[in-house]
Amino acid sequence: MSYHLIVIGAGNLGTFHAYHALTRGKKVLLLEKDAQPAEATVRNFGQVIPSGMAFDTWFEYGRESARLYRTLQQRTDLSVRANGSYYLASDDDELRLLEELSGLLRERDYACQVLTKVQCLAKIPTLNASYCTGGLWAAEDLSVEPRLMVHRVRTLLQRAFALDYRFNTAVIGCEVRNGQVEVRTASGETFRADHVAVCNGRDFNLLFPKLFAESGLKVVKLNMMETVPLTGVTLPGNILSGLSIRRYESFESCPSRHQIATPEWQRPYLEGGIHILFKQALDGSVILGDSHEYADVREAAQLDFSLRNDLNALILREAQRMMNFPTWQIQRYWAGYYGQTTDGGAFTQTIDERIHIATGIGGKGMTTGPAFARQRVESIFG
Numbered sequence: 103m104s105y106h107l108i109v110i111g112a113g114n115l116g117t118f119h120a121y122h123a124l125t126r127g128k129k130v131l132l133l134e135k136d137a138q139p140a141e142a143t144v145r146n147f148g149q150v151i152p153s154g155m156a157f158d159t160w161f162e163y164g165r166e167s168a169r170l171y172r173t174l175q176q177r178t179d180l181s182v183r184a185n186g187s188y189y190l191a192s193d194d195d196e197l198r199l200l201e202e203l204s205g206l207l208r209e210r211d212y213a214c215q216v217l218t219k220v221q222c223l224a225k226i227p228t229l230n231a232s233y234c235t236g237g238l239w240a241a242e243d244l245s246v247e248p249r250l251m252v253h254r255v256r257t258l259l260q261r262a263f264a265l266d267y268r269f270n271t272a273v274i275g276c277e278v279r280n281g282q283v284e285v286r287t288a289s290g291e292t293f294r295a296d297h298v299a300v301c302n303g304r305d306f307n308l309l310f311p312k313l314f315a316e317s318g319l320k321v322v323k324l325n326m327m328e329t330v331p332l333t334g335v336t337l338p339g340n341i342l343s344g345l346s347i348r349r350y351e352s353f354e355s356c357p358s359r360h361q362i363a364t365p366e367w368q369r370p371y372l373e374g375g376i377h378i379l380f381k382q383a384l385d386g387s388v389i390l391g392d393s394h395e396y397a398d399v400r401e402a403a404q405l406d407f408s409l410r411n412d413l414n415a416l417i418l419r420e421a422q423r424m425m426n427f428p429t430w431q432i433q434r435y436w437a438g439y440y441g442q443t444t445d446g447g448a449f450t451q452t453i454d455e456r457i458h459i460a461t462g463i464g465g466k467g468m469t470t471g472p473a474f475a476r477q478r479v480e481s482i483f484g
C-alpha cells in the first residue's frame with residue numbers, strides 16, 4: 103500500500119504533521135517505535151504558554167497552536183484547560199519585567215493582567231506571602247495533560263480521518279527509490295509514500311546518524327517530579343516563578359531584561375539551568391521542576407540516566423520558598439530529554455526533496471508544535 107505521507111514518530115510534532123496532512127485529504131501512515139509514545143511529549147508539564155515564547159514566529163506559532171488545541175477540544179476532550187498562566191515575581195526587578203511583558207503582550211492583543219501581591223495571594227492561597235511582590239496573569243495560555251493529550255489526538259485522527267497508525271514499529275531505513283520514499287522497519291516490513299516526515303525527537307542513532315552527529319544539536323536532560331494528589335489545593339493555572347521570568351525568551355524583549363542583576367543565591371540555580379514551574383494535574387497532584395543539563399548530540403550518553411539529587415534538592419528548596427503545600431511527598435521522579443538547536447529555532451532538513459526532517463524544537467514543542475507542523479506540511483504539499 104502507498105501513502106501520500108508517512109510520519110516517523112508519534113510525539114506531538116509527528117502527530118500534528120499527521121493531523122495537517124489528513125485535514126488536507128492526504129492518506130497518512132504514522133509509525134511509532136514504542137508501544138506508545140513515551141518521550142518528551144508525555145514527560146512534560148503540559149504548559150501551553152505562548153506568553154513565554156520569543157516575539158518572532160514562535161509566539162505566533164504558540165498562539166495558533168493554542169487556537170487549534172481549543173478547536174479540537176470542542177470536538178473531543180483532549181484535556182485542554184483554558185486557565186492561563188500566573189507568573190510570580192519574587193523581587194522588584196522581576197515585577198518590572200512583568201509590567202514590561204504585559205505591555206508587549208497587549209501590543210499583540212494577547213490578554214493579560216498585572217496582579218498586585220494581594221491579588222496573587224487571593225488567587226493562589228498556598229502562595230507564601232514572603233515570596234511574592236506581584237504577578238502577571240497571561241489569560242490565553244492553556245494547559246493540557248501530557249500523559250493523555252497526544253493519545254487522544256491520535257485516537258481522534260484514527261476515528262475521524264482514517265489515520266493508519268502502527269506502534270512497536272521502529273523505522274531503521276528511509277530512502278528515495280523510483281520517485282517514492284521506501285521506509286523499512288526493524289521487523290522487516292516496507293512501506294512506500296510520496297513523502298516522509300521524520301519527527302524522531304531525540305532518537306538520533308536509528309535514522310541518519312551521520313547527519314545528526316554533524317547537526318550541532320544539543321541534547322537536554324530535565325529533572326521532573328510530581329507530588330501526591332494535594333487535598334484542598336487548587337492551583338488556578340500554570341504557575342511560573344521569578345526564575346522563569348529570568349529565563350523565558352519573551353522577556354528578552356523587555357527593555358530592562360539586561361539591566362537587572364543576578365542575586366548571588368541564584369548562581370547554583372543558573373548552573374543547574376533550574377527554574378520552577380508548577381502544573382496541577384486533574385487528580386490534584388502537582389508536576390514540578392525543572393533543571394537543564396546539556397550535551398552535544400555526539401556525546402548524549404554523558405547525560406547519565408540517573409537523576410541528580412543535588413538538582414532535585416535545589417528545585418524543592420525554591421518550590422517550598424514559593425508555596426505552602428500541606429505535604430511535599432513526591433510520588434514520582436523522572437527525567438525528560440529533548441533535542442535543541444543553538445539558535446532557538448528547530449532543526450529541519452529535506453533530503454532528496456521527499457524526506458523532511460523536523461526535530462530539535464527544544465522546550466517549546468507542546469506550545470508551538472501544532473502550528474510549526476502546519477507550516478512544515480504546507481511546505482511539503484504546498
Ligand SMILES: Cc1cc2nc3c(=O)[nH]c(=O)nc-3n(C[C@H](O)[C@H](O)[C@H](O)COP(=O)(O)OP(=O)(O)OC[C@H]3O[C@@H](n4cnc5c(N)ncnc54)[C@H](O)[C@@H]3O)c2cc1C
Nearest residue numbers: 111113114115135141143146149273303438466467468469
Ligand atoms: C521534562 C520536559 C518538560 C517540558 N515541558 C514543556 C511544556 O510545559 N511546554 C512546552 O511547550 N514544551 C515542553 N517541553 C518540550 C516538549 O515536550 C517537546 O518539545 C515536544 O514534546 C517534542 O515533541 P516531538 O514530537 O518532537 O518529540 P518526542 O516527544 O520525543 O517524540 C518523538 C517520537 O518519535 C519516536 N521515534 C523516534 N525515532 C523513531 C523511529 N526511528 N521509528 C519510529 N519511531 C521513532 C519516539 O519513540 C517518540 O515517541 C518539555 C519537555 C520535557 C522533556
